[in-house]
Amino acid sequence: MKFRLVVCLFLIGLGSAYGQYNSTLLMNNSYQRNTINPAMGSPDRLVLGIPQYSINYTAGGLTVNDMVTSEIDGIRYFDFDKAYQNAGDKNFFYVDQRLEYGSIHFRMGNFSLSTGASFNTQGQLRLNKDLIGLLANGNTPYVGKTLDIGPGIFAQSFNEIYIGGRIEHKNWKFGARARILNGVQDISTPESQIKFYTNPDIYQIEMENNYLVNSSATLQFNDLTDISYDWKGISFNNFLKNNFGFALDLGVTYQFSKKLELGIALLDWGKIGWDRRLSNDLSQGNLGFAGLNLLDYVGNTEDVVLEDSIYQIFEFQKTKNPYSTKLPIRMNLTAKYALSTKMNLGFVLNYSKYEKINHSYLDFLMLYKLTKWLHIGANVGMMQMKNPIFGISGRLMIGRIEGYLCIDNALGLTNVFNSHSVQLSAGANVTLMRKKNKYMEVDELIELK
C-alpha cells in the first residue's frame, strides 16, 4: 500500500476529535465549549458561529519518523528494522479533522437551541508489532511461532447536520445533540484476524484468518498487491439518499460551587449505514500455502510460478453487501475551577476506543485573562498515559467578534512526523444578542462578588 494512499485516507477530509477542543473548556461564555460537552455553551441570546476547523493527529507506539529514514539524496525510505526496534505491541496512526461550516445558537430563558453543519474525517491505521517484525525480518526468525499480523483500518468521512438543545435547572445543565450523518467514503476492517504460522517441516505457510475489508465509495480492493483509490467515488450529491447515519451527543454539567463546575459527556453514539459503491472482501478460514504439488504439472505445459501461489493464499472473496459502522464512541470528563478573576484552571480526561485501540488523553489546563480582550492559556498532559503534551491557546475578543486558537501540543506541531500527538483548533463567532446578567459563569460570579 502506498504511503500516499495512507496520507490521503487520513488527510483528505475534515470529526470531532477528542483532544483538540480541550482548551476551550476554560473559555467562559464561549459557544465553542459546546463541542466538548453539549451541556456547555454560551449564555448569550444569539450567537453566529463562523467556520471553525480542528485537526488531531495521534501516533501510538511509532511515530512516522520511527518508520522511515532521514532523507538520503532527497529520498526517504521505509526502514522496517528501525520501525521494529521502536514498535510497541500495538502501533497506530490516528487522524481526525472537522470543518464546521457554520452554526447558530440562540437562547430563550433557561433553554438554548443550536444548529450547524460540518464535514468530518477520521481514520486509524493499526499495525501489530508482529506484522512490523515480519516486514523487517522475514518469516525465518518466526518459524514455529504464531504471529498476529492483521492490520486494522478504520477511515471514513461524512457530512453532518445537527440540532442541539440545552436546559439549565438550578446547578445542573443538561445538553443533547442529534446528528444526521451522510457518509462520503469508508474503509474499515470489522474483522482483522490474521494468525500467521510458518511450519518448521518445510516452512509451509499456515494462516487462521477472519479478515474483512469493507469499503464504500472510494477504495478498490482486488488483493493485497492490488489496492487502488477511486476518487470518483467521492460525491456530495447523495446527501440524505445514500450512506445515511444518525448519532447522539449527550452531556451534563453540575455547578458544584461558585468556583467549581464538573461535567461528563458521551459523544458520537451512533452509526452510519453504507450502501453506495460497496465492496466487502473476506479472507476467512484456515488458509495457506504448503508448496506446489508436482502432480498438478504432469501433462501440463504451463509455467510454474511460485510467487503467484503465495500472493493468492489470502483467497479474498468479494461481495457487495451493505454494512454499517459505529462511530467510535467517546467520553469526556471535565472539571473547571475559577482560581481568581484572572485565572481559570481545568482538568479534562478524554477516552475513546477506535478499532481495538483505547485512546486516552489527560489534560491540565490554565487560562489567564491578560486583558479584557485577550486571554491566553496553556495545558500539560499525557496522551495514552504515556506521551507528554504541552499546549498553548489564545482567545481574542473584539467587540462582538470572538476568535480562538488552541494548539494542544505545540511541541508536536513543530515536528509532526516525530511527534506522538498534534492537535490544533481554530474558530470564531459573532455574538448578535448579548446575554442577560443573570446568566453568569463561575469566574464572573467571583468577580461580581
Next chain:
Amino acid sequence: MTMKYQGFKVSVYLIVTMAVISGCNQFDNYSDPQFEKQSFDLSLPIINSKININEVAEKDQTSTLRIEPDGSITAIYSNELIRDNASSLFPPLPIPQEFPILEKDFLVNVPFPSKYDIKRGDFINTEMQFRYSCDYVGKVFINIQSPSIVDAQGQEFDQNYILNSTGGNLVTSSPFNLDGYSLYPIDTSIHFIYNAHDDTGQELDLSRLYMKTDYIEFKYVEGYFGKHRFPINGDFITIGLFTNWISGGIYFEEPRIHVGVDNGFGFPVRSEVSVLDIHASNGDVTSVQSQYIDEGINFDYPSLEEAGQFKRTDFYFNSGNSNVGVLLNDRPVRVVYDMSALANPDDIYNPAEFIDKNSYFSVDIGVELPLYLKVNDLVLADTFDFDFTSYDYIKSATFKLLVNNEFPVETEIQTYFLDENDKILDSLAIDPIQIEAPPLDVQGKTIGSYDYSNFIEFEKGKIDHLLKSKKVLAKVKFSTNPVSDEALYIYDDYNLDLKLGVELRIEN
C-alpha cells in the same frame, strides 16, 4: 512594563503563527517514502507432493492404469476408439434416375451394390413418387401395387391416384413416405402392378408411368453382404515412459498389445493388419511378427436371432504368440498400426446376415505394461529453460529436502545448472541425492518406507553460478537391483512423499 507586556504579546503571536506555519510546511516538504534496500530471511515451501501411481495416471493424459484385484497395476497406453457404424457399410443409395414401369406387371431393377444379396430391407427416410400420363382425355383412376413392399402388418403397398388427363399431360403424385414398410426384392428388382380405368370402369393403358425416389435408405438390411474390406484408420500410440531415456532399461514381465473389438454387424469379420510396428527410443523400428498378423484375427459377431446385440472380442499380442515381449522391453516410445476389417473373409454365402442402423464395429488398441518389472539403472533426463537473472536479490539459500519412499525402487537425483551452451556451471548437490528403497517381505512387497532428509546449502559462489545459468538439467536414475534380482510388482498403495522447502537470504 507596558513595553514588556506588548513584547510578550507579540512573542505569543509569533510563536503561535510560526508553529502553525511550520506544522503545515512539514507536509509539503515531506517526500513519499520509498522501499529501501532491505535484508531479511524468507522461509518458503516449494514442493509438497504425495506421488502415487494412481494420481500420476489421472494427471497423465497419455496413459491409464488398471488396478488388478491383488492391487498390482497395469499401465495402459491407448488411443481413442475407432468406430464404423452401419451408414459407412451400407450408406443411403442415391437414385439419380426415374425407373419406367413399362407394363401393368413389371419388375423395376434397382442398382443395389452387386456384392450384396439383399433379402429384406426396412425403409427409413425414403419417399417414393410416381409420374404418369394417359392418351385418354378425361378423369383417369390409377391403382399401383407392389408385392415387394410390405408394411409391418403384412399389407402390400397399394395406392390410388386420379389423373385429370388432357391426353398427354405428365403428372407427378405426392411423395409417399415408406417408413414402416419393408422391401423384399426379387433378386435386385421391385415388383409393381398397376391398373387404370375411366369413370365408367373402362380399362385404360397409361402412356407413361415412372417410379421416382431420390435415394433408398434402410435401417435394417438382411441378406448376404459378400466379401469386402472396410478400412480402419491407422494411428500411433505414444509410450511416454522412455521419452527422456538416457541409459539402462526396464524389463516388464508380461507386456502385450491388446486389440479389443465390439461388433454389432451380423456377419463374420477378420482383421487384416497392414502395419504393426514398434519404435524404440534409439530410433529402431521393428514390425510385430505373429501368425495372427498373417492370418488375421476372427472377431465374434451376433447371429440373426441376436440382432441388436454386440459381441466382444479381446485379443492380445503377447510373448506366446508374437515377438512383442521382446520389442516392448526394448525401450518402446511408439506403436504404429494400420489395419482393415475383412467382411465375410471366407466368402461363404449366408443369406441370414444383417446390418442394423444402430450397429457399429469398434476397435480399441492399447499397449499394456503390467508394472511387474525389473529396473536396471534406468536413467532419464530432461532439460528445462530457466532464467534466474530476476532472482539476483537472493544472496544465499538453504534447501530442505524430505523424502519418504515406499516404492521398491532406488533413486538417484542430480540437477545441473547449464549455461546457454549447455556447459555445466554447477550442480544442486556435490554428490547425487540417493533415495534408497525400503526392504521387501517374502511376497516381494515393501515393508514400511525409507526416510531421507537433507539440507543443501547454496552459498554465494553457487548462487552466482545459478544466476548465470540458463537451463536446468534434471537427471534421475532408477533401479530395483539393490532390492531384488527378481521382477517386482508396483502396487497402487505405494507412495512417494517429496517435500522441498527453502530458507532464502534476501537483499534488495
